[in-house]
Amino acid sequence: MSHLVLEGLCKSYGAAVAVEALDLKVERGEFVSLLGPSGCGKTTTLQMIAGFVGVDRGRILLDGGDLASVPPAKRGLGIVFQSYALFPHMTVAENIAFGLEMRGIGKAEREQRTLDAMALVGLKGFAERYPRRMSGGQQQRVALARALVIKPALLLLDEPLSNLDAKLREEMQGELRQIQRSVGTTTILVTHDQHEAMALSDRIVVMNHGRVEQIGAPDTVYGQPATAFVANFLGKTNTLAAMGDGAGQVDVLGFRVPLAGAPAGPVSIAVRPERLTLAEGGFPARIKSRVFQGSHWLLGAESEAGTLLLMRPNDGMPVPAEGEAVKIAFAPADAALLTEGKAP
Amino acid sequence: MSFAASERSAPYWLAGPALLVFLGLVIIPLGMTVLLSFYDWGQYKGIVPEFTLKNWIEIATDSYFFEVFLRTFRISILVTLACVLIGVPEAYILNRMSPGWRSVCLLVVIGPLLVSVVARTLGWALLLGSNGLVNQGLMALGLITTPLEFMFTETGVVIALTHVLIPFMILSVWASLQRLDPQVENAAASLGAGFFTIWRRVILPQVVPGILSGAIIVFALAASAFASPAIIGGRRLKVAATLAYDEFLNTLNWPLGAAVAVLLLVALVLIIVGSNRLVERRYAQVFE
Amino acid sequence: MKRNGALALVFHLAFVVFMLAPLAIVCIVAFTPEGYLSLPTRGPSLRWFKAIFGYPEFLRAFYDSLWLAALSSTIAIGLAVPAALAIARYRFPGREAMTALFMSPLMVPHVVLGIAFLRFFTQIGLSGTFTGLVLSHVIVILPFALRLVLAASYGIDRRIEHAAISLGADTMTAFRRVTLPLILPGVVSGWLLAAINSFDEVTMTVFIASPATVTLPVRMFLYIQDNIDPLIAAVSACLIALTAGLLLALDRLYGLDRLFVGSGKG
Numbered sequence: 001m002s003h004l005v006l007e008g009l010c011k012s013y014g015a016a017v018a019v020e021a022l023d024l025k026v027e028r029g030e031f032v033s034l035l036g037p038s039g040c041g042k043t044t045t046l047q048m049i050a051g052f053v054g055v056d057r058g059r060i061l062l063d064g065g066d067l068a069s070v071p072p073a074k075r076g077l078g079i080v081f082q083s084y085a086l087f088p089h090m091t092v093a094e095n096i097a098f099g100l101e102m103r104g105i106g107k108a109e110r111e112q113r114t115l116d117a118m119a120l121v122g123l124k125g126f127a128e129r130y131p132r133r134m135s136g137g138q139q140q141r142v143a144l145a146r147a148l149v150i151k152p153a154l155l156l157l158d159e160p161l162s163n164l165d166a167k168l169r170e171e172m173q174g175e176l177r178q179i180q181r182s183v184g185t186t187t188i189l190v191t192h193d194q195h196e197a198m199a200l201s202d203r204i205v206v207m208n209h210g211r212v213e214q215i216g217a218p219d220t221v222y223g224q225p226a227t228a229f230v231a232n233f234l235g236k237t238n239t240l241a242a243m244g245d246g247a248g249q250v251d252v253l254g255f256r257v258p259l260a261g262a263p264a265g266p267v268s269i270a271v272r273p274e275r276l277t278l279a280e281g282g283f284p285a286r287i288k289s290r291v292f293q294g295s296h297w298l299l300g301a302e303s304e305a306g307t308l309l310l311m312r313p314n315d316g317m318p319v320p321a322e323g324e325a326v327k328i329a330f331a332p333a334d335a336a337l338l339t340e341g342k343a344p
Numbered sequence: 345m346s347f348a349a350s351e352r353s354a355p356y357w358l359a360g361p362a363l364l365v366f367l368g369l370v371i372i373p374l375g376m377t378v379l380l381s382f383y384d385w386g387q388y389k390g391i392v393p394e395f396t397l398k399n400w401i402e403i404a405t406d407s408y409f410f411e412v413f414l415r416t417f418r419i420s421i422l423v424t425l426a427c428v429l430i431g432v433p434e435a436y437i438l439n440r441m442s443p444g445w446r447s448v449c450l451l452v453v454i455g456p457l458l459v460s461v462v463a464r465t466l467g468w469a470l471l472l473g474s475n476g477l478v479n480q481g482l483m484a485l486g487l488i489t490t491p492l493e494f495m496f497t498e499t500g501v502v503i504a505l506t507h508v509l510i511p512f513m514i515l516s517v518w519a520s521l522q523r524l525d526p527q528v529e530n531a532a533a534s535l536g537a538g539f540f541t542i543w544r545r546v547i548l549p550q551v552v553p554g555i556l557s558g559a560i561i562v563f564a565l566a567a568s569a570f571a572s573p574a575i576i577g578g579r580r581l582k583v584a585a586t587l588a589y590d591e592f593l594n595t596l597n598w599p600l601g602a603a604v605a606v607l608l609l610v611a612l613v614l615i616i617v618g619s620n621r622l623v624e625r626r627y628a629q630v631f632e
Numbered sequence: 633m634k635r636n637g638a639l640a641l642v643f644h645l646a647f648v649v650f651m652l653a654p655l656a657i658v659c660i661v662a663f664t665p666e667g668y669l670s671l672p673t674r675g676p677s678l679r680w681f682k683a684i685f686g687y688p689e690f691l692r693a694f695y696d697s698l699w700l701a702a703l704s705s706t707i708a709i710g711l712a713v714p715a716a717l718a719i720a721r722y723r724f725p726g727r728e729a730m731t732a733l734f735m736s737p738l739m740v741p742h743v744v745l746g747i748a749f750l751r752f753f754t755q756i757g758l759s760g761t762f763t764g765l766v767l768s769h770v771i772v773i774l775p776f777a778l779r780l781v782l783a784a785s786y787g788i789d790r791r792i793e794h795a796a797i798s799l800g801a802d803t804m805t806a807f808r809r810v811t812l813p814l815i816l817p818g819v820v821s822g823w824l825l826a827a828i829n830s831f832d833e834v835t836m837t838v839f840i841a842s843p844a845t846v847t848l849p850v851r852m853f854l855y856i857q858d859n860i861d862p863l864i865a866a867v868s869a870c871l872i873a874l875t876a877g878l879l880l881a882l883d884r885l886y887g888l889d890r891l892f893v894g895s896g897k898g
Contacts, residue, residue: 052347072794073798073800081794081795083789083791085789086792087795088792088814089814102801103800146799150800347797354722355718355727356718359714359715359718359719359730362714363715365711366733366734366771369767369770369771376748376751377747377751434643437636437641441636449644449648451883455651455875455876458875458879459871459872460834460875461832462849462856462868464655466654466658466856466864466865467658469860470657471653471654471657477657507654564741568742570742570834575853588744592750592839602751605741605748609740
C-alpha cells in the first residue's frame, strides 16, 4: 500500500480551477516534488494535504485512512513554510519544542528531542537565540527542525529555499537531501525551481494549470519530456516538426527516426541542445550566434526546421564561427515525442 | 466541521459580540432619536408619541435655528482654515526635524490631544478674559488701549477650537509627508527649482490628500464641538451642539432637541461623505 | 534633507507657545495664594490644591471616572480583539459595512450620541446608572481600541498560526500562545488609548450622567459654567499632570508616532 494517495483531487476558487483531478501515489520514504510555474496548483495541493484548504472532490489517503475528517492540528504533518513562519516571540528551543509540548510530552524528553533535532540540522548552541537575530539559512534550519522533531508522518516543504541566495540554496539542497535520507520521512516539496526539484527528488510531478503534465524520475522527465510544456519548463529544448508514418517511424528533414508510438501525420519531437551534435551526414544549418558560457558554448543555428540551440562543451575542440555552414545530427534515442496536454 | 468550513464561519463568531453590542447600542438608540424628532411636545403634557412635523417645521421656519446653524458652520470653516494655515507648515517643519527633536515636539503636538477638553478650554478662558494674559500683553505692547472682547465671541471660540483640533490636521498632513520620497525634493532642486516652486509644484500636490482628509476631520469635529463653545461662547452664543443640549436639559423639549441633533448629524454625514467622494475621485491616482 | 531655516524655527516656537500656553496658564494660576484668579505674584502656594480635598464631589467624580475608564476600556478591548482578527484576516460579505459601523462613533457627533443614549436609557430604565455610562463609553471608545488592534493584526503572517496548528495546537491554544503575544503591544496601547478617551469624554457623558454618577470632566464642566476660580484651575492642573505622565508611558510603550500616524516607522 502506498504511504500517501491522492485520488482525483479537485479544487476550484469560484470559476478558477486550481487543481483538476490530481492522482498521485507516494511510497514510504520517497521524496516527491510538485514542480510548476506559479498558479499551477502545486501550493493548493500542499495546502489540501495539510488541511488548510478544503477539498472539493477526491480523497487524500494517508496509510489507507481518509484525511477528510481529520483537522489540521491532528494530522501530524511537519510543514516548512516559505516564510518559515517561526514564532518570533519564542527562542529557537521554544520554537522547536512547541509541537512536542502540544503532544503533552514530558519536559525531560522534550528537551532531549529538541537538542537532537537541533544537532540534526546543525544548530547546536543556538537554543536561546531569537529567530529575528538569525540569518535566513539559520531560520530555515529552525523551521526544518521544528517540523521534524514531532516525527511527522509526512514532511511538507513549501518553497523552503526560495528566500535564500543562490549559493546558500545549493548548500541547503545537499543538506536537506541528506537529512531527509537519514530520517527517512516521506517528503513532498513544492517548488517552481527545476534545479531544486531535480537535485532533491526521487520523482517529480510537473504541473500546469492545475493538471499533471508528467510524473517521473528527474532524469526521465528531463530526457523524455512527455509534453511540450515539460520540455520547455525543464531546461532548454529544441522542438522540431516531423511527420509520422504510423508504423513507428517519423520523418525529420528527410531523416527517418524510429520513435515508438508515433501516430501518422504531423508530430512534434524534442531534442535537448546538448544532444545535438555537429557531424557529417546530418542536416544542413548555418551558425547565427555564438555565446561563451564558461564550461560550454551556446550556438544558435538556422536550419529548415527553424532556429536550433546547440551546446558545445568547452573541451579544446574548435568551435564554428558565426556565419559558418555546419551539419547537425542527433541520435534517435535522444528524440522525445511530445503530446499535447495530459500525459498517458 | 472541517477546518476550511470553520474558517468560513469564523469571522462572524469573532465579530459577533461587537456587532450585537453595536446594533443594540448604536443603531437602535439613533433610530429612536430620529423617531423622537417626529414626536409632539408641550410644556405641560410632555412628550407625546404622535407623529408630527412640528419640530422640523419650527427649525425650517424660525430664523433663530438658521442663525445657529449658520454660526456653527461659519465657526467650523474658520477653524478649518486656521488649522490648514498653521498645521501644514508646522507638519512640514516637524517632518524636517532630527528624530530626537521630533519626538519631543510630537509630545507637544499630541499631548494636548489627550488632555481633557475642559481643562484646555479653561486655559483659554483664563488667557482670553478681559483681564487675561493676552489682553494684558497686547496693552503692555501698546497695540490696544482697551481690552479686546474674546470671551463670548466667535473669535474666542475659533481660537480655542483651533487649539483643540489642530493636532488632527498636523497628524494627517504628517502622515502624507512621511510617504513622500525625500529625494524628490532634491530632484526638483537639481532641476533648478527654487524653494517656493518646489513647495507649490512638488510637495503641495502630494500632501493635498492629507490636508483634505485632515480638513474633513477638523471640520466635522468643529461642527459638533460642545464643551469649548459652551465655555467660551457662554449661554448666549449658541452653536448646534449647545442648542441641542439646552433643549434637552434646560427647556426639556426633547423632540425639538432631537430634531436639532438629527439635522446636525445628517448635515455632517452629507458633508463628510460628499467631500470624501470628491477627494477620492480627484486624488485616486495619488493615493494608489 | 535640508534643515529648517530661522523663519521656520520662529514659526515653530510660536506654535509651541500657542499649544502650551493654555495648559501652562492653568497650572500657574493653580498655584496662586489669592482667593481669586491671578498669577501667583507672591510666590507659589498649595492653598488651592489642599482645597480640593474640601470638595469630596471632585474626588468622587475622579474615582468614578477612573473606574469607568478601566471598566469600559476593558470591555471595549474584549470586543475589539476578536472583531479586529475577523476584519484583518477574513474577506467575508458585510466586512466593509461592519468596519464602518464599528468606526461610526468617530463620525457621529457626541452630542447626537449623548441624546440617543439618554433617550434609549430612559426608555429601558438605565437612565442615570453606572451601567448606562459604561455601555455608552464602550461604544465611543471602541473605535480607538479597534484601530490599534487592527493595525497590529494586519502585521501578522497568517502562516505563523498555521504552523502552530500543524504542530498540533487547537485554535484557542494557537491564539493564546502565538497570536495574542504577537498583537499584545497593539492590545495594550489600544486599551490605554481607549481608557484615556473614556476618562476625557465630556460631550456625550454630560447628557447621561446623573448627580449620583458624574465623571470628573462633567463635574468640572458644570462647575465652570457657574464660575471660574483657582479651585477649578487646581483640579485641571492635576488632570494635566496625570495626562502628561500617561503620555510618557504610552510613548515608551508604543511610540507616539506609530500610535497616531499609523504608518510611522519603527
